[in-house]
Amino acid sequence: MKVKFWGVRGSIPSPGPSTVRYGGNTTCIEVRTDDNQLVILDGGSGIFPLAQTLLRELPVTANIFNSHSHWDHIQGLPFFIPIFIPGNSIKLHASFDPVSGEGPERIMNVQMQYSYFPIREAEMKSRIEYVTVMPNEIVELGATSVTPILLNHPVVNLGYRIDCNGKSVFFTGDHEPHFNIYAPGDDSYAEYQALIEEQRRTIVAAIKGVDILIADSSYTIEEYPAKKGWGHGTFDSSIELAIATGAKFLFCTHHEPTRSDDALEKVFAEALARHAGSMGELDVRLAREGDEIVI
Amino acid sequence: MTETSAELTKKLSAAVEKMPAFPKSVQRILELTRDSNCEPKELVMVIEKDPVMTMKLLRILNSAYYSFPQKITSVNQSVVYLGINTVKNMALSFAAMGVLPASNAAGFDVQRYLIHSLATASLARTLCQKFGGGAADPTDCYIAGLLHDFGKVVFAQFMPEEFRQALAMSAEQSIPLHVAEQNVIGADHSIVGAMLVEKWQFPKSLTDTIRFHHGDISTENMVQCCLFVANQISKKLTIGDGGNHVVAELSPQLVSRFGGDIDDIIARLGDVSKIAEEAESVAQGSQEASA
Numbered sequence: 001m002k003v004k005f006w007g008v009r010g011s012i013p014s015p016g017p018s019t020v021r022y023g024g025n026t027t028c029i030e031v032r033t034d035d036n037q038l039v040i041l042d043g044g045s046g047i048f049p050l051a052q053t054l055l056r057e058l059p060v061t062a063n064i065f066n067s068h069s070h071w072d073h074i075q076g077l078p079f080f081i082p083i084f085i086p087g088n089s090i091k092l093h094a095s096f097d098p099v100s101g102e103g104p105e106r107i108m109n110v111q112m113q114y115s116y117f118p119i120r121e122a123e124m125k126s127r128i129e130y131v132t133v134m135p136n137e138i139v140e141l142g143a144t145s146v147t148p149i150l151l152n153h154p155v156v157n158l159g160y161r162i163d164c165n166g167k168s169v170f171f172t173g174d175h176e177p178h179f180n181i182y183a184p185g186d187d188s189y190a191e192y193q194a195l196i197e198e199q200r201r202t203i204v205a206a207i208k209g210v211d212i213l214i215a216d217s218s219y220t221i222e223e224y225p226a227k228k229g230w231g232h233g234t235f236d237s238s239i240e241l242a243i244a245t246g247a248k249f250l251f252c253t254h255h256e257p258t259r260s261d262d263a264l265e266k267v268f269a270e271a272l273a274r275h276a277g278s279m280g281e282l283d284v285r286l287a288r289e290g291d292e293i294v295i
Numbered sequence: 296m297t298e299t300s301a302e303l304t305k306k307l308s309a310a311v312e313k314m315p316a317f318p319k320s321v322q323r324i325l326e327l328t329r330d331s332n333c334e335p336k337e338l339v340m341v342i343e344k345d346p347v348m349t350m351k352l353l354r355i356l357n358s359a360y361y362s363f364p365q366k367i368t369s370v371n372q373s374v375v376y377l378g379i380n381t382v383k384n385m386a387l388s389f390a391a392m393g394v395l396p397a398s399n400a401a402g403f404d405v406q407r408y409l410i411h412s413l414a415t416a417s418l419a420r421t422l423c424q425k426f427g428g429g430a431a432d433p434t435d436c437y438i439a440g441l442l443h444d445f446g447k448v449v450f451a452q453f454m455p456e457e458f459r460q461a462l463a464m465s466a467e468q469s470i471p472l473h474v475a476e477q478n479v480i481g482a483d484h485s486i487v488g489a490m491l492v493e494k495w496q497f498p499k500s501l502t503d504t505i506r507f508h509h510g511d512i513s514t515e516n517m518v519q520c521c522l523f524v525a526n527q528i529s530k531k532l533t534i535g536d537g538g539n540h541v542v543a544e545l546s547p548q549l550v551s552r553f554g555g556d557i558d559d560i561i562a563r564l565g566d567v568s569k570i571a572e573e574a575e576s577v578a579q580g581s582q583e584a585s586a
Contacts, residue, residue, distance in 0.1 A: 096360035098377065099384045134362045150361075154380035178375060181335035188336070188371060191434060195375045202364070229335075229379070 001167040002032040003212055004292035007046020010174075010218050010232070010254035011072050018260035023289025025049070026072035027254065029171060029214060033164035035143040040064045041160060041171045041214075046289065047076035059087040060126075063141055065133075065148075066094035066107060067173020068157040074107050078117050088126035093133045095148070095156045103132035133158065136206075149206045151175040153231035161206060167295050169212040170247075174254065176216075176231045177241075207245040211295050214287065215241060217252035220267045235271035242282055243275075248295075253287035300482060304490040310453045311350070311491065317409055318394040319577055320345035324386045335379040338386065343370040344577050346412055346441050346448070348389050354495040355385065366498035369434050395448075400455035403462060403538060406578040408448060410535025413574035416440030418525035421564060423517060426553050431517035439504045439522045444537050445491070446484030446505075447472075454480065462538050472539035473509045485509050514548040524549065527557055528564075534571040535578070 007025035015024035026044030033039065038054075040047065040062055054060045060082040067073055082088040094104035108128075112121045133139060135150040135158065143165060148158040152175055159172045178196035182189040207213060218232035233241075235252055242250035255264055268286050272279075315321070323341045327333040342348045349370060356367040356376065367373055374382050395405055419440035423433040450458035457480045464475040473483035489506035504519050508526060512519040523543075529535060530542045545557055553560050561567070 098355045098360070098381060099388060132360070134360060136364070137362055150376060152378055154378055156377060156381055181339070181374065181379065186336065188339075192371050192375070195372055199375050231378070231380075 001034055001162075001164060001169065001211075002030075002292055002294045003169055003214075004030040004032075004050075005046075005251070005253070005287045005289055006030060006050045007042075007044040007076070008253045008255055008287040008289055009044075009072075009257055010216075011257045013045045013072075014257040018262075019255075021261040021288070022255060022264055022286065025289055026075065027067075027173075028076060031162055031169060033141075033144040033162065034167065035164060037141045037144045037164070038062045039141070039144070039146065039162055042067055042073040042173065043077035043080060044072050044074070045076045045079075048079045051079065051081040054082055058082075058085065059089070060085075061089045062091070063139075063146075064090065064092045065146060065158075065160045066092065066104065067159065067171070068153055068155050069094065069097065069107055070153075070155060070174070073173065074111065077108060078111050078119070083124045083126045083128055084119070086125040089129075090126050091129045091131055093131040093139060093146075093148075095134075095158050096132050097156060104130040147206065149203060151203065152178050154229075157231070159203075159207075161210065168210045169214065170207045170210045170245075171214045172216050172233070174216050174231050175233055176229070177233060177237050179228065204241070204244050207241070207247070210245060210247050212249045212251065212293065213238075213242050213245065213247035214251045214253055216254040218254045218256055220271070235268060236274065239271060239275045239279065239282075239284060242284070243278060243280070248281070248283065249293065250282060250284045251287040251293075252284065255286075300486075300490065303482065303487070304494050307449055307453055307487065308491055308494050311354075311449060313392060314347055314351075314449075314452060315393040315395045316347040316351075316389050317345050317405070317578075318397075320348055321390045321394045324348075324390045328383055328387055333383075335374065338379065338383055339370050339374060342382070342386055343437075343441070344413060346409070346445055347395065348386060349438070349441060350445060350492075351389050352382065352385060353497060357496045357498075359496070366496070366501075368438055368498055368501060371434075395452075399451045401451040401458040401462065403447065403451035403455075403458060404536060405448060405451065407536035408444065408451075408538070410574045410578045411529055411537040412441055412444055412535070413577055414529040414534040414570055415443065415522070415525045417570040417574065418528050418564075418567065419518075419521040421567075421570070422521040422525055422553075422560075425564065426560075427517050427521065431521065435500070435518050436521045436525075439501060439508075439518055440525055442488070442492070442501070443505055443508050443522055443526065444484060444488070446486070446488035447538060449487060449491070450476070450480070450484060465539060465541075469541065471509065471541045471543070472537070483509070509543075512549075514546070514552055520549060520552055524553060524557070524560060528561055528567075531557060532561070532567065532571070534567075534574060 007028040025046035027042040028046030029041040031039040092104045139146045147161040161170045215238035216233045217235045217238040416437045419436035420433045423436040461475040461479040465472040476483040493502045
């Protein structure tokens with residue numbers, strides 16, 4: 001199994017001299033499984049450079065799994081060149097959105113409107129299929145299975161676990177560990193606490209034993225209080241999740257767009273130091289555009 | 296039920312999707328959501344005091360689009376699963392459908408209905424806490440109380456003429472409203488309420504509790520017991536008005552389960568004026584909001 005990072009930045013593409021080492025593209029991860037399935041996790045701006053490499057291996061069969069519909073996870077999709085080339089087969093998987101009442105079709109439909117994009121949806125020449133996935137319902141792709149897990153973000157967000165041939169990777173998409181909306185002493189505090197603890201156990205069980213965990217680590221613990229409820233994790237929450245699930249590798253991603261490469265390395269080192277005694281064999285890295293890992 | 300019951304459920308189910316919520320909650324949702332930092336728990340408090348919003352939220356959460364390991368029975372659970380922002384935007388979309396009119400062609404007072412539902416919900420929760428001995432979740436009792444008469448507000452909105460006749464028959468002949476509904480409509484509000492939530496894949500326990508709230512409740516089932524007793528108490532103390540003034544007798548099994556008859560239970564509940572005041576303040580606001 002090969003995992004390659006094409007976009008590791010959160011919120012908005014952030015090119016420039018201060019982000020050149022880790023990269024400015026928004027979220028996109030390429031996964032090649034042992035039975036040669038191409039799984040693409042999210043279609044942020046990083047999907048554009050990935051698309052260039054796919055032009056060498058036409059026709060392309062790609063399964064894109066979208067964690068959620070915020071711009072930084074979908075904005076590259078209209079630039080995913082294989083969608084315009086006849087003979088390619090693309091499946092876009094995403095959750096049902098309870099507010100609009102629509103599924104993945106809306107992600108393309110909304111972006112490819114006349115005012116925003118020159119090519120109409122009807123002009124995509126590949127075979128494109130929209131698949132509404134449900135939490136916990138496994139999608140089988142040959143010997144590869146993809147399991148969507150409901151996480152916590154201001155819009156419905158699915159994390160995906162990919163398993164093939166005994167190797168596995170889990171990508172959180174955007175996720176903030178659940179917190180209690182009640183204050184201690186409120187009538188509903190204990191009930192809510194029990195609910196979120198159960199949900200946390202469910203999430204840990206779903207990720208348990210994964211080889212590679214790729215987790216939203218947008219903030220430092222110092223920054224977090226001002227960003228509580230925005231739907232993102234911290235370096236520390238990701239490390240704690242990796243320890244709880246027994247992951248072998250943790251890649252911290254969704255880097256803050258204003259964070260320079262130097263600052264990123266500094267806050268990452270501080271987080272590692274805080275957990276130095278409890279990480280065991282866990283290998284923690286910063287996700288970096290262009291890096292790949294083979295397991 | 297007759298063959299037409301499936302058609303009736305389908306028709307009413309589609310109608311409920313467009314049904315507006317209560318004025319006070321619509322107003323509060325619009326106020327709260329103007330501030331992007333509004334307290335999540337305040338949003339929850341508003342939604343869980345509105346049977347229409349609660350019903351619509353749980354309907355989507357329990358739909359086939361999410362295969363949650365267990366059925367969703369509370370607003371808090373909805374927030375844990377979908378996140379507060381999604382629940383907030385769902386509430387806003389419900390609020391965008393306008394407000395439930397205070398008057399309808401059936402002559403059914405929806406404000407008094409709301410008071411009855413809220414009081415029954417709070418009483419059922421309190422009964423469960425005091426007498427339940429851990430046999431049921433007080434939150435389940437609250438939801439059952441809030442939603443038990445939902446069929447009535449559906450009748451008032453979508454079958455007003457028939458419901459008006461049933462209300463009149465119940466008052467003139469001093470018979471329970473559900474008996475009059477069966478005579479006039481061929482189905483009563485407990486059956487229709489249960490059929491709707493069954494169609495929306497609510498948990499069977501809640502469906503049964505709504506279905507049997509005028510019928511053969513199981514004295515083994517604490518939620519059904521608490522709802523039945525709470526419903527009779529709110530009628531006896533005339534907190535709100537669900538259109539049915541007949542207070543049913545507690546069966547000997549219920550008397551033994553709660554250790555006394557309805558007057559004993561009311562005495563042991565202590566001061567319920569707070570429950571009545573709270574329910575009335577929500578509906579009072581509803582009148583102001585709709586004025």
